Amino acid sequence: xxxxxxxxxxxxxxxxxxxxxxxxxxxxxxxxxxxxxxxxxxxxxxxxxxxxxxxxxxxxxxxxxxxxxxxxxxxxxxxxxxxxxxxxxxxxxxxxxxxxxxxxxxxxxxxxxxxxxxxxxxxxxxxxxxxxxxxxxxxxxxxxxxxxxxxxxxxxxxxxxxxxxxxxxxxxxxxxxxxxxxxxxxxxxxxxxxxxxxxxxxxxxxxxxxxxxxxxxxxxxxxxxxxxxxxxxxxxxxxxxxxxxxx
Amino acid sequence: xxxxxxxxxxxxxxxxxxxxxxxxxxxxxxxxxxxxxxxxxxxxxxxxxxxxxxxxxxxxxxxxxxxxxxxxxxxxxxxxxxxxxxxxxxxxxxxxxxxxxxxxxxxxxxxxxxxxxxxxxxxxxxxxxxxxxxxxxxxxxxxxxxxxxxxxxxxxxxxxxxxxxxxxxxxxxxxxxxxxxxxxxxxxxxxxxxxxxxxxxxxxxxxxxxxxxxxxxxxxxxxxxxxxxxxxxxxxxxxxxxxxxxxxxxxxxxxx
Numbered sequence: 001x002x003x004x005x006x007x008x009x010x011x012x013x014x015x016x017x018x019x020x021x022x023x024x025x026x027x028x029x030x031x032x033x034x035x036x037x038x039x040x041x042x043x044x045x046x047x048x049x050x051x052x053x054x055x056x057x058x059x060x061x062x063x064x065x066x067x068x069x070x071x072x073x074x075x076x077x078x079x080x081x082x083x084x085x086x087x088x089x090x091x092x093x094x095x096x097x098x099x100x101x102x103x104x105x106x107x108x109x110x111x112x113x114x115x116x117x118x119x120x121x122x123x124x125x126x127x128x129x130x131x132x133x134x135x136x137x138x139x140x141x142x143x144x145x146x147x148x149x150x151x152x153x154x155x156x157x158x159x160x161x162x163x164x165x166x167x168x169x170x171x172x173x174x175x176x177x178x179x180x181x182x183x184x185x186x187x188x189x190x191x192x193x194x195x196x197x198x199x200x201x202x203x204x205x206x207x208x209x210x211x212x213x214x215x216x217x218x219x220x221x222x223x224x225x226x227x228x229x230x231x232x233x234x235x236x237x238x239x240x241x242x243x244x245x246x247x
Numbered sequence: 248x249x250x251x252x253x254x255x256x257x258x259x260x261x262x263x264x265x266x267x268x269x270x271x272x273x274x275x276x277x278x279x280x281x282x283x284x285x286x287x288x289x290x291x292x293x294x295x296x297x298x299x300x301x302x303x304x305x306x307x308x309x310x311x312x313x314x315x316x317x318x319x320x321x322x323x324x325x326x327x328x329x330x331x332x333x334x335x336x337x338x339x340x341x342x343x344x345x346x347x348x349x350x351x352x353x354x355x356x357x358x359x360x361x362x363x364x365x366x367x368x369x370x371x372x373x374x375x376x377x378x379x380x381x382x383x384x385x386x387x388x389x390x391x392x393x394x395x396x397x398x399x400x401x402x403x404x405x406x407x408x409x410x411x412x413x414x415x416x417x418x419x420x421x422x423x424x425x426x427x428x429x430x431x432x433x434x435x436x437x438x439x440x441x442x443x444x445x446x447x448x449x450x451x452x453x454x455x456x457x458x459x460x461x462x463x464x465x466x467x468x469x470x471x472x473x474x475x476x477x478x479x480x481x482x483x484x485x486x487x488x489x490x491x492x493x494x495x496x497x498x499x500x501x502x503x
Contacts, residue, residue, distance in 0.1 A: 045376075048380050049379075049380075050376050050379060074379070074382045074383075074384060075382055077379070077380050077381070077382045078382045080380055082380045084373045084376065084377060085373070088372060088373040088377035089374075090374055090377075091368070091369075091374070101381070102381045105381065105383050106381070106382060106383075
């Protein structure tokens with residue numbers, strides 16, 4: 001279980017996270033929704049240890065990540081898989097090398113076993129073996145996301161993090177990526193945090209939804225509860241109403 | 248007035264902070280060179296990127312530097328009837344000063360800027376974050392091999408610069424201006440002592456480390472977006488060239 005307790009973070013005196021409390025139950029997909037720039041990715045970067053909070057705790061299976069540092073933190077991250085917003089594929093490596101990278105770096109598996117695992121993940125993501133030798137620059141946005149998902153999944157992580165997994169994708173590819181998230185979750189049973197503003201598609205994979213607004217979680221619960229939440233800010237966001245204050 | 252003092256103080260603090268950051272970055276990177284995995288393949292790849300790919304530009308610069316020094320030196324020495332010392336003048340200037348400094352500046356312009364741009368793009372496209380979340384230390388994987396490659400490649404490039412420069416000087420001094428081939432090389436052999444060569448090697452080692460350290464540091468801490476990478480690249484070229492010249496003065500005074 002991942003538990004975030006009273007997390008606070010400011011940048012240049014401006015509070016981005018103002019006392020976040022959130023629990024991600026084991027084996028479930030928690031989705032954090034909210035407007036662009038509200039701090040969803042900042043929250044995710046704290047949980048994966050890329051940012052240190054000003055105060056508060058991030059407890060993962062009883063270990064306080066906010067107190068960890070250096071090698072201990074890095075080794076703890078071996079339990080994570082992360083799908084970054086832009087894929088974060090390594091430009092100089094081809095698709096096969098990108099997916100095999102975590103295995104080559106962190107395991108002593110023979111090359112034949114690595115190749116078997118890479119091809120299994122490629123097939124799982126509906127990617128043909130022809131893409132193996134392509135460089136990231138030669139892939140479409142949807143293919144990049146699927147290759148990145150294959151790389152994130154290759155070490156069978158216990159906890160998966162998805163940072164805006166469908167940003168910039170067309171509707172069919174958006175549905176494909178959410179379908180793949182649901183499918184891989186069913187097969188692996190990982191705990192997941194999805195950060196997204198893609199409503200209503202993101203509800204299809206969520207077990208729990210939390211809405212981030214002005215640095216705080218203003219609503220959390222099952223997807224149906226959030227869809228029928230009485231808070232006008234939640235309803236306005238879900239319905240995609242024009243924000244006159246920002247427009 | 249108070250505002251001016253405040254600005255000056257802030258600027259001084261920024262410089263001290265930057266220097267401290269550079270030192271910590273250097274110690275962390277070098278420390279990780281002794282921690283497995285050692286990544287010899289990555290180091291070789293970086294020697295190719297930083298060293299081999301800079302060879303042509305270094306040879307061209309070396310050739311023209313040697314040629315122009317022979318041309319200038321010939322007419323100056325001729326006034327005193329000492330054209331025979333041309334080889335000595337060209338070789339000493341190249342080995343002690345021009346070789347390490349100009350090689351450093353050329354490497355900073357060609358490879359330093361490329362290193363900053365590469366690491367900067369890895370930063371803004373979250374590739375460095377991706378390494379971190381895969382439990383791979385980005386400094387050990389990306390920075391350390393480049394630093395070691397810089398320390399290995401720049402002295403070798405300097406040696407190439409010196410040799411090509413001496414041959415360029417030979418072409419102008421001996422072939423075009425008629426200085427005797429024997430006196431060109433014998434004056435060189437008489438005047439160049441091991442301390443000159445060692446001094447040049449030490450300088451090029453320090454310059455190589457400085458240039459690639461600045462390049463990696465600026466790329467690693469680049470600002471957001473394309474503008475941030477462009478600014479970091481620009482800063483790398485300017486700062487590393489200034490540091491090469493400053494180091495040159497310090498090291499020359501040490502060897503004199």
